[in-house]
Amino acid sequence: MSANLVLVAVVGVLFAAGVYLLLERSLTRVLIGVILIGNGVNTLFLVASGPAGRAPIVGLSDVDDMSDPLPQALVLTAIVITLGVTAFLLAMAYRAWQLNGHDDVQDDVEDAAIRRRAERDEVSSSYDDSAGGTMDEEGSDEAAETAGERR
């Protein structure tokens, strides 16, 4: 099966532009990148699904002249899902703007905290190395402390 060079070029450019945008920090740009990549994938389906033909509707065109219907069903699904993803990311961008005044994806604060701990050779924040306290089936640490203060 031969490949359609125009479509191959379109695939390449859509992916290149999409990836470039996806690596940005602004959520709107990321979203446009997602859309471009989505279109690129759909074009990829066209390339892989063989030569153009007539609409795959029985009776309207001869079966031998038809374009391949299966990739079309897959792409149709992909188009509508892209709409759902777009709406969701857009809502997220809006929400980010509402909360922060911009829609840039920030570095995760918790991850940065962990990284600082690693640099300073510290243990994790949930790690408790203390040996203090008394074991007992009753009472609590707070109660014991206040009792000690009273004394």
Added chain:
Amino acid sequence: MMLALIAAHFVAAALAPALVTWLGRRALLLLAVVPAAGFAWAAAMTGELRDGGSVEQRVRWVGSLGLELSFRLTTLTWVMTLLVTGVGALVLAYCAAYFRRDDAGLPRFAGLLTAFAAAMLGLVLADDLLVLYVFWELTTVLSYLLIGHNPERKANRRAALQALMVTTFGGLAMLVGVIVIGQAAGTYRISDVLANPPGGDAVTVAVVLVLVGAVSKSALMPFHFWLPGAMAAPTPVSAYLHAAAMVKAGVYLVALFAPAFAGLLPWRPLLLTLGVLTMLLGGLRALRQTDLKLLLAYGTVSQLGFLIVLVGAGTRAAALGGVAMLVAHALFKATLFLVVGLVDRAAGTRDLRELSGLGRRLPLLMWTSILAAASMAAIPPLAGFVAKETAYAAAVDIAETGDGTGIGAFAGWALVAGLAVGSALTAAYSIRFVWGAFAVKSGVPPIESRDCRFPTAGFSATPVLLSFGGLALGFLGPVETELLAPYAELFPAGAHEPELALWHGVNLALLLSVASVLAGIALFRWRDRVDRAEAALAPPADAETAYRAMMRGVDRLAVEVTGATQRGSLPSYLAVIFLVIVAVPGGVLVAGQLWADGPGVRAWDSIGQAIVGAIMIAAAVLAARSRRRLKAVVLAGGTGYGMAMLFILHGAPDLALTQVLVETVTLVIFVLVLRRLPTYFSDRPLTKSRWWRIGLGVAVGLVMSGLALAASGARTADPVSEGFAEPAVSYGGGYNIVNVTLVDIRAWDTMGEISVLVVAATGVASLIFLITGRTGRHRPDDAIASAPASSERRPHRNLWLRAGRTVAPEGRSILFEVVTRLAFHIVIVFSIYLLFVGHNSPGGGFAGGLVAGLALMVRYLAGGRHELDEAAPVDAGLVLGIGLFIATGSGLAPLAFGGDVLQSAIVDLSLPLLGEVHFVTSLFFDVGVYLVVIGLMLDVLRSLGGGVDEQAGDDDDADAGESIETAEGVR
């Protein structure tokens, strides 16, 4: 019967919280009936087992895995069952008096303790290695929960976690061992494994792994430290789990496998060394404790070491002595723990430095403990003495003759000496316990009657009963010998035939007994010196320090690994993914594997394709370069419309239709949101990273182009869809193959897709409305009525859209409102038409739903959010739900008629008036799709349209309010 018993325990555990809430602490007495019934059943089985018989029960569980719930009662499991159920029943009854009436944790506690009894019973009765493992881990988890009974103290939480970590570590090692043994033996049934033990190096390693599990559970060195920590649990728990039942699981496992595997090389050196060392270490530590409970805990560690030596030695005499010791230990150690609980409740302390003269106040309790402590110190005529005599005799046999173990004389005498010193320590801490709890101490004010809360008779009854059991058993040596004989006889006959009795005549064993008791008295007499010597010799680091260092190391490693790999930056994560795409699939492409033959190429299918392709390429590049949001969005939309053109040129009208609709919807919702966002993207200086991004983008683009070429070239088989046309008509009942594929041939895909849409729609709504605001009725009447009139004209005149006047006058367009009013219903009808013809012509649920959504969108754009409510006064979630319900329902309905899921049927009816109706049931599925798409559109419009409007309005109000305040401030 065995399965029923275990099940009854679990049912009781499930009911326990409710029972305790209802009946208070008396419910524990009721719960005690269940283990008591187990005890009665086991006692009734005594006759069956007398001649080495067994009781079995097997229930198929997971047939395909060969798993069965198999249980087996043999002599050894019978002994364990009696202990587990007997002590369990007594401890539960004891708890009824031990806990305070107002203890809030009691319902939970009762459930956990009963569940523990169930798990323990299952553990000892299981005749399948995997079933045994499951119960084993259950006891671990329940023990963790019981130790953490009072989580309000940090030390308790730490102790519970420590016990969990150590025993789970052992449990995992054991699981590996169990699987290796099961695979090597070809069966997981324990009785079969024992009958024909597998051999080989793998099995030897596996047995060692199982022993790691046993040793960690039974708190042997170097895992012993978790057991004293477990004393954070309520005292009855300590009595049951950490003296009589759970810690014995390790001893039980060793005893169970000893007949088959004691001959393996690592078995005896490992167990005997660890056992003796643990016995000595536990005894020495016990002598230094001031908390009576901790004293007993270290004593238990010591005794467990002793027990492991006996059951692990693998001779007939040692086995008999070991099981007798197991029983004796359960009786005296449970008694002593329960006494500690009583002392604690009566005097309000367990510290032997503060207790003085309690013996005068509670003489019964004192004599009970003396009886139990004497059994522990091996003083005749108690059960502990009888068992220890046999143990000594067995050890002496090993030292003198090897007794079939292959242990040399030196090691044998070292063993005897170790046991004797350990016993002396045992005698010493037994005396220390009685002295500490009840003696009058100089310098300590004795406890007066008025300070002492005297326990009720029922409260004291349990330990008294248990200690008398120890006394009675001392005289029943011959009977016990006979009952335990079937287990002992699993081992080859040794130098002497062992017998449990009070008097064997004067021999080395008796002398050892006397010597160790005397040495124990001496150790207690000069306890101050012993204490000083011990303090001076105490090692700077112990196993617990090592454990904590290890835990810290694991935590540090996790921090380092996380810090190194989890950078928290989205672009860098994505860059990693893309780099892998470039490196791996790209590498394969360059290597040329995928186009060995070289694909044929053609420039284009039609000149139109070339023109559209060029436009799309230009639009994509410009979109990537754009610094304005709207420009970028419009250009990206350009590539989308270009796609639609490509679809038409390719011969895919369905796709083109859907793509145009989706692109339009996307553009509009972008504009709806972008009106609030800044015009330009935030400024990003031209840095090196931009060149990186460009480079990576180009690389990925090249790889994907190569992949497209390779995909064309790699296709050699005929498309699977070549056969779709004929069945689409004959089975699917439609001429539009794409639509039939969606709703029939590949309907499962569509099912998944609409579920994704429902999730996305819900996500959008919850991001904008947060938690509230989306649900509820959408009745615009009030809002419209209360809206300020935008014009002076009376509302009922020229009213094309009811909600039109809620829009600010400068935002209104009468022409738009008129057109909307006229076109809306036509468009809706058209959408329904698309839905119905979709099976035979371009259209279908997706396209129809999108068209209907566009109609709603136009209503919203013309008349604002209240107009949208006016047009669709329903909750979007409801539409989504109904859509999903119809789709699922139409998928499941064929099952009712004996068909497959999502199968469709063609119905031809001849109706009056309408004439012939040709109808395919998959239409219902498409209706579901249609509704889900409308629901999505409605949610998107309400959220990104109406919701954003509302928030924008609020912000404006807030701004206005602020400016008024500022103005007032100036004034």
